[in-house]
Amino acid sequence: MRHLLALALALLLAACSNSPSGDSGQPDPGGEPSRRALTVGVEGQGQVVSAPAGIVCGSDCSESYADGAVVSLTASPESGQSFLGWGGACAGSKPLCTLVLHADTAVSARFSNNSAQVLKLGREGQGSVSSDLPGIDCGTHCEASFATDSEVALSAEAAAGWQFAGWSGDCSGSTDCRLSMNAARNVGARFTTLPTAAPQGGWLAGDMHVHTDHSADGSLPRQLLDGRGAGNVSVSDQIGQGARAGLDWMPITDHRTYDQHYDPLWTSDQLLLIPGEEANGSPHANPIGAVDWVVQGANYPGRPGWAVLQTSIWDAHSQGAVWSHNHPDDGHLNDDGTPNERANAIGADVIEIWNRGSGIEAELKYAEGLWNAGYRFSGVGGSDNHFRELWLLAGPGQPATQAFAGEASERAILQGLQRGRVYLNGGNNGLFPSLSLEADLDGDGVYEAMAGDELVAASGSAGKLRLRIQNAIGSTVTLYRNPGKNAGAVVASYTPFQLEQIHEIDIQAEDGQSWYYAEARGLGFDSLNTNDIASIFNPVRLVDARQAITAPIFIGPSLASPQPAEAIPTEIAGDDGGRRLFGSLGRFAGFPDLAVSEGLRHLVAEVHEEGSTKVMYRRVAADGRAGPAFDLAPESRSARFPRITALGEEVWVVWQDERAGQVPRRPAVYLRHSSDGGLSWQAEQVIRSFAGRAERPVIALRPDGKPVLAWQEIRAAEPMDVFAQVLGLDAEPVNVSRIGKSFQAANLFDSRSAIYPASVWPTLAVRADGRIALAYHDNRSDADPLWTGQTLSGDSSDVDNWQIRIHTRDADGDWSEAASLGADDRADRHAALAYAGDGSLICVWDSKALDAAGANLSIRHARSSDGGTSFLTGETLLGGEEQAFSQYPRLGLDADGRVRAVWTDNRSADWRWKTMTAVFDPGQGWSGGTLLTGPGNNTWAATSGGELLFASSRNGQRLQRDPTQQVFLRPLP
Structure with missing residues (x-):
């Protein structure tokens, strides 16, 4: 639905039925690269050697290198000495430090005699072990030296899907391990997988791709006048139609903008609204759950054209968002139908295989090709609706993406999409089949995997698939396997004669990777392919239309690795001295904030758990000893975006929270205070809660200790504004941004006549x-x-x-x-x-x-x-x-x-x-x-x-x- 001619034909069918300046010291793009000086200082008895050559310090401690050069430094203690750690541009206690030189740089290395005691960690399974004093973070840092007679505490965090099973060696049990370093210590940590169990949750129907007039081409009048006409599709129009279609959740994915979320019409007491956008110039993609506009910039010089797509995927993931490639038949294929260079990008969580306005068979074929090349993602569906005139044939919810979620929350739905646990059907209205595909590969009779999951099984292992078919009488349901439908790889085919039928299929794990999915076809109307007008009028399509399709179940001897035609560069290695303080393997932590006061470091971050978001606090003392992570909002499952400030022993944290649920979206501003440097915390305070959204709070302290808060908020029929309040001084928050702002609701003839300037x-x-x-x-x-x-x-x-x-x-x-x-x-x-x-x-x-x-x-x-x-x-x-x-x-x-x-x-x-x-x-x-x-x-x-x-x-x-x-x-x- 992106071309005007196609729109006209589809409607006919419906009727029948300042100049920038660089800083000094930068290289002239046309001249010789600048040189950067690297200087090393050594304290104690030891040597630092560079690669490339140039530094051997002791004796030769400085060298110049080309701007952008990658230089590795290796510290080697003399006999009887220990390497204690780096200073300057290097950090940490590993003997290897890697730098990329963009400025003159100084590094120091410290050595001392062997008065320290070594602590060694052994790890079994998936998880991390960290010490309260800097040194151990195993995973990566499993050995460290600590001062003799110091006290060290170890804590274990299991990876997602694993559990901590206990200590061995110099510690025992399963609580925190505390050691006196009066001798060398050896400790083992064991992690085991969680017991297999059937997934718990339910299916929630949504639409991954919906437009309004916040898109330049968001409605028929807009497209008729090349994006300059009046509009007739408002945010509330599409939300209302999504609710009438029986959806549970929906993003508004307007083209290359986040502005729709600052429209006062972005609210619903029926749908769970999730932030969304259709990003990129080409290819189009939907980051769902991002915190702001994901900008596709220009490609960095010297990189292939698809690199900008890869960095956009990483940008979205850094925000905890789901990345969906949209209509890959338009943007991911060459003219001959083969994948173009954009297929090299790795990390898409889902790909549209059922875009109502595109070639859905080409989309499925593209997905199958990537599955065969080791890419792991699931297919989703979206109406890609721009036109109220097509609501009957291609409105929101046609098709519906059914996401498996543990609860009806934004984070649970996003996690279901990230894991690929979806199936699609023509609508959530009882007129279309429902399909579910499950697997049992350990023979215990528990179907522990579902469509979208990856299973690791030794070659020859026997297992079963269970296909549940509902509401498909008269349809044909086919189970496909790799290399796919387009290769004729049919496992079984069924013509249901009951409202619900269940089929069990024996399978066997193979030497290589395999995958299975099911599709239902029959009477219906599955797409308005604007790139193939003839297909719209083909009567064969009406009796053999897609009605439902599952995500694949992937099975292999190991987890698959993508095999792109052109590889992503290898990640830079080395130790930058970063110390992990929040987050576990397989989980997300982000949006951190830091306040340093009187030698204490006060840290907060957003940490994602199953179906929930938490705001966590940690205190790091002047000697580097980190206190345990503290949940600032233990009663909440939706706390986000913490900010922190400190003055002396006074510490304040502010965050947004949807304690009352997310339908409608009603985030409020919460606050907590510690008067003893973060050792204990007073009860939380609700600073701002009303029939609207109070978001993105920030905080600072006046010299007299009074907290200053600011946040953005929006309510019905008003623009998004910034409010501020000095606690203990201002009786009420002040709307700072409203002065001089004019706004108005839309008239009856143009949804775009609404004026609601936003302050955010x-x-x-x-x-x-x-x-x-x-x-x-x-x-x-x-x-x-x-x-x-x-x-x-x-x-x-x-x-x-x-x-x-x-x-x-x-x-x-x-x-x-x-x-x-x-x-x-x-x-x-x-x-x-x-x-x-x-x-x-x-x-x-x-x-x-x-x-x-x-x-x-x-x-x-x-x-x-x-x-x-x-x-x-x-x-x-x-x-x-x-x-x-x-x-x-x-x-x-x-x-x-x-x-x-x-x-x-x-x-x-x-x-x-x-x-x-x-x-x-x-x-x-x-x-x-x-x-x-x-x-x-x-x-x-x-x-x-x-x-x-x-x-x-x-x-x-x-x-x-x-x-x-x-x-x-x-x-x-």
Whole structure:
């Protein structure tokens, strides 16, 4: 339904039935690469050697290398000495450190005599063991030296699907292991798989792909006038139709925008609404459950064209989102029907095999080809509906994606989709068959696996499939196996004569990989293929239409690995000194925040469990000893996005929470306080709860200890605004962003005539004299805020002209009018603020040209010498490379009081997202950006006290079907 001619024919059928400047020190793209100095210092008796050659320290401790060079340093103690660890740009206690040089860099290595005692860990099964003092994180760091007579506690965390079975060696039992290091110690940790059991949960019907007029082509009038017409498909229109179709959940997936979620019509007391977007210029894809617009930028120089798709997948996964390739017949195939280079990308959770407006047989054939090549994902369905005129034939819920979930929550549904536990049918209205496919491969009679699952079984193992067919009288149900339907690989075929029939099929595991799925066909109408008009009128299709299809069950001697034609670069190895503090194998942790006060590091992060999201706190003492993780909201299953601040012993955490459920969506703002440095916590407080959404709270502390809170909120018939409140001073929250904002509801003739400018993503900073700065991004200066393009004029592919607005407030005053940063020809978003030592206010943000796709984000900065009333310095590029993609900056103060910026960037040689950092000195300005190398995708950076807290996928075991993301702490160079 993306072409006007096809639309006309489908309707006929229905009727019949500022200039950027680089930082100094960057290489000239046309000249010789810059050189970077690497200097090593040694403390104690030992030697550090570089590869490539150049440094042998003791004797030769400095060398220059080309900008971007990868240099490994190896520390070797002399006899009778021990290597204690790195300092400077290297961190940790492993003897190998790998650096990528983008700036002059200093490293130190420390050695001492052997007064320490060694602790060695042995691990059996899947799980992690960590020590409260830095050193052990096994998995990766299973041996460490500790000072003689020190006390060390070990804790074990099982991977998803596993359980901790106990200690051995110098510890026993199954609780925490506590050791006195008066001698060398050896400890074993054993993990075992959870007992096999049938999956628990139920099927919830949704539609993965639905549009409104927030898409440039979101309705018939829009397409008739090339994206410049009036609209007739509002957000509430599609939500209402989804509810009438019997759906349980639904995202609104408008093209290359997140604005639909800031529309006051994005609410329902019948459907569970999940955030969504149709991202990318080409190929189209839906990140479901992302926290903001997933921008497809320009490809980094020297990479193949499909690399930008790969980095977008990783971006979505860093947000805990599901990635769906949309209509692969349009975007993933060559003209001859063979897969194009985009098939190389790995990690899609699901792929559309039943898009109502596309060639569903070509989509299935594409999926089968990837399954045969070791890719593991499930097929989903989406109406891809843009037109209310086609609701009868192709409205929301046609087809329905049935997701298996343990409960009716956003996280449970997303986890069901990530695991591929789905089946599809023509609608959730009782008119179409339902199919379920299960497997028992251990012969115990318990069908422990279901469609979408992967099973590991030794070759020759006997097993059974169980196919349950419901409501399919008169249909033909076929069970296929690899190499697939298109190769004629039929296992069995059935013509049901009862409302429910169950068939058991004997199978045997093979030497290679195998997979099975079932499909029901019969009378019906399964697609409006806009690329094949003749097929719409083919009467054969009406008697042999797809009615339902399951995801595959995958079986093999091991978990499959994709075999792309062109491989993703190998992940950069090495030890960056990151210490894991949140997250377990096979689970997601992210969105961390950090506050350092009086030598204590206070950490929070969002941690995902089965069907739920938690906000967790940890305290790390000055000596590095980490306290246990503490659940700040134990009564909640939907706590998200924590932020933390600390002053002395006073620690405050704020987060959003949907304690009352998610239909309708009613997130509220919650707060907890500790007055003893995080050792104990007072009862939680509800700061903001009403018949609307209060989201993304942030917090800072005034010098007198009073907390300053800000958040975004929306209610019926009003725009999204930013509110702020000083607790203990303001009796009520203040709507800071409403001043000067005009808004109106849509008229009867144009859904796009609604004007609701949004103010979102607040951030705070407080100066030593109590002056507060509050920033957010806001689109009131756009010609038609929240809409992609302008009615009757303008470029229909433009995104909103977001700009940064900054308000200030003296300790005893009111909020000021807003100062504005940004440019009318750019989308300026995601601001961060900090006051420098000289009292000036620093603001950084990410910015991109007003192109929906194919344009990179970059980090911009500005400075106010009057504390935020006005900004005198230019809005200039930070990080020094316009060709890279940089996003989500944060600011913090180093231990020496300098302002530090950290952000996420994709210029690394292994394509993974990494953290970049730069430091602001009032006398010298910003330093050049430094890329912090380390394994994995490293995202959501936060900084305080010269330390970095970030999320990383480094411990993931696979490139596909592995949601592992954990939170790490490391020192900054």
